[in-house]
Amino acid sequence: VSPDTHTKNDKTVLILGGGVAGVIAARTLASKNIKDFLIIEGRDELGGRMRSMEFGVQGKTSVVELGANWIQGTQEGNGPANPIYALAKKHGLKTAETDFYGSIVTYDETGPVDYLDALNTAVDAYTNLTVVGGGRVPTKQVDTTCRTGYSLIGAKPKTPADMVVEYYVDWEYAQTPEQTSWIASSWANNFTFDVDQGGFSDDNLLSVDQRGFKHLIQAEAAEFLHPSQVLLNATVRTIAHSADGVVVTLANGTRISGDYAITTFSLGVLQHDDVVFEPALPLWKQEAIQSMTMATYTKLFLQFEEKFWFDTDFALYADKVRGRYPVWQGLDLDHFFPGSGIIFATVTGDYSEAIEALPDAEIQSQLLEVLGAMFPNITIPTPTAFFFPRWFSDPLYRGSYSNWPASFVSPHHTNLRANVGHRLWFSGEAMSQKYFGFLHGAYFEGMDAAEHVVSCVSAGGKCQSLPFVESIPNSSPYVI
Numbered sequence: 001v002s003p004d005t006h007t008k009n010d011k012t013v014l015i016l017g018g019g020v021a022g023v024i025a026a027r028t029l030a031s032k033n034i035k036d037f038l039i040i041e042g043r044d045e046l047g048g049r050m051r052s053m054e055f056g057v058q059g060k061t062s063v064v065e066l067g068a069n070w071i072q073g074t075q076e077g078n079g080p081a082n083p084i085y086a087l088a089k090k091h092g093l094k095t096a097e098t099d100f101y102g103s104i105v106t107y108d109e110t111g112p113v114d115y116l117d118a119l120n121t122a123v124d125a126y127t128n129l130t131v132v133g134g135g136r137v138p139t140k141q142v143d144t145t146c147r148t149g150y151s152l153i154g155a156k157p158k159t160p161a162d163m164v165v166e167y168y169v170d171w172e173y174a175q176t177p178e179q180t181s182w183i184a185s186s187w188a189n190n191f192t193f194d195v196d197q198g199g200f201s202d203d204n205l206l207s208v209d210q211r212g213f214k215h216l217i218q219a220e221a222a223e224f225l226h227p228s229q230v231l232l233n234a235t236v237r238t239i240a241h242s243a244d245g246v247v248v249t250l251a252n253g254t255r256i257s258g259d260y261a262i263t264t265f266s267l268g269v270l271q272h273d274d275v276v277f278e279p280a281l282p283l284w285k286q287e288a289i290q291s292m293t294m295a296t297y298t299k300l301f302l303q304f305e306e307k308f309w310f311d312t313d314f315a316l317y318a319d320k321v322r323g324r325y326p327v328w329q330g331l332d333l334d335h336f337f338p339g340s341g342i343i344f345a346t347v348t349g350d351y352s353e354a355i356e357a358l359p360d361a362e363i364q365s366q367l368l369e370v371l372g373a374m375f376p377n378i379t380i381p382t383p384t385a386f387f388f389p390r391w392f393s394d395p396l397y398r399g400s401y402s403n404w405p406a407s408f409v410s411p412h413h414t415n416l417r418a419n420v421g422h423r424l425w426f427s428g429e430a431m432s433q434k435y436f437g438f439l440h441g442a443y444f445e446g447m448d449a450a451e452h453v454v455s456c457v458s459a460g461g462k463c464q465s466l467p468f469v470e471s472i473p474n475s476s477p478y479v480i
């Protein structure tokens with residue numbers, strides 16, 4: 001059955017992927033009385049990158065978050081609220097505040113060493129970086145990397161301590177300053193955290209809910225979703241699109257057609273051809289997909305019989321190699337999971353990709369070696385549990401979230417979001433200009449794509465397309 005010969009499709013709308021964008025797209029359709037949709041999801045539950053796991057030795061486990069963990073930016077007074085914060089309140093999610101700069105201790109390869117002054121300097125440099133970066137927009141200056149920006153404002157880290165504190169203030173891009181757009185990272189920060197720029201607030205709430213952070217989106221789905229509207233454990237292999245609709249083929253050969261489809265698959269999935277489009281996506285779309293970056297953020301969980309580490313929320317470890325197990329978070333604290341014996345390290349970007357290729361045992365011994373350096377007076381015991389997710393190798397994700405490189409220009413973003421024909425629509429965190437990389441970006445994009453599809457359904461297919469640019473010219477052409 002091809003869409004061209006099909007007179008009546010199976011569903012009005014296929015929603016490809018059951019993460020935040022997919023569930024919110026479904027809710028938006030349902031609220032506009034379009035009930036004939038189907039969410040097709042590869043995993044056995046909804047939530048996508050809100051993914052948790054019961055971790056620890058038998059009899060002493062805690063539910064930890066392998067993916068998203070923070071509500072980033074909440075609400076100040078009656079100002080705009082992060083919609084994820086609103087869902088957390090609605091569904092009674094248990095959260096705890098984390099204090100990034102007030103509850104932190106510092107180490108290097110010789111053990112505890114106080115370089116909190118350097119951290120304060122790095123925080124100031126980062127604030128300055130985002131202000132100066134944001135200021136390049138109204139003056140129409142060209143984008144460049146955060147590294148260039150740092151150098152221009154005089155921040156040039158030289159020592160391992162300088163490098164780790166710089167890492168810590170921008171690690172959430174999950175890539176280095178060399179790989180990150182100065183302008184886009186500035187607005188991503190400002191639109192979420194800076195109230196003066198329309199942001200929510202500068203608070204970060206950590207989900208410590210033992211139902212998992214995903215509970216908020218699963219509970220939201222349970223309010224409107226009928227079991228017949230979702231197909232789990234169903235991996236999409238091909239998406240055939242034409243003027244008559246969209247036909248997806250699943251890994252088991254099943255074909256399902258829809259008048260419309262909204263794909264919410266991650267940018268990494270789109271980049272890796274895990275899903276094949278028939279016909280191939282137009283070149284302007286492919287250029288946009290391949291020009292944005294899918295970054296990786298990896299948490300490595302260790303459990304020990306007893307806590308032997310710091311009492312703060314965070315610790316930094318300055319290695320000679322920038323990005324080598326730099327950030328540590330202890331979960332065995334009264335406001336997190338007391339008595340859990342759990343600590344985790346985070347690595348990002350190229351370092352994440354590199355460790356995914358190595359066996360668990362090797363990574364575990366590297367982590368124990370670092371702990372040995374941080375705590376020279378302690379014989380580091382054997383962990384009772386160890387786990388880290390391989391987001392980059394996972395064909396359902398191919399990374400953790402998108403990051404905007406300096407070579408990605410505004411028209412690329414226009415094209416990344418744009419529909420291809422009236423039947424195929426694109427959604428997910430990467431499509432959000434203001435909030436790419438965040439849960440709230442996925443939320444707003446899910447809503448937006450569904451609203452466009454609603455107007456298509458109402459207009460019998462004769463709806464407005466999103467703008468796109470056939471070929472992106474260079475605003476300052478090269479003269480060779």
Ligand SMILES: Cc1cc2nc3c(=O)[nH]c(=O)nc-3n(C[C@H](O)[C@H](O)[C@H](O)COP(=O)(O)OP(=O)(O)OC[C@H]3O[C@@H](n4cnc5c(N)ncnc54)[C@H](O)[C@@H]3O)c2cc1C
Nearest residue numbers: 017019020021042048049068069070236400428429439442
């Ligand atoms: C480690 C990590 C830490 C993060 N930390 C935070 C944080 O603290 N705060 C924050 O705001 N954001 C954070 N994020 C980002 C946040 O999780 C994402 O922005 C958001 O979850 C993306 O939602 P989405 O619906 O766009 O995509 P997804 O959640 O990826 O949803 C897409 C769905 O499609 C499914 N899928 C993919 N391919 C196929 C296929 N071929 N067939 C069928 N189904 C398929 C996937 O299983 C997935 O469920 C983090 C992400 C990660 C990975």
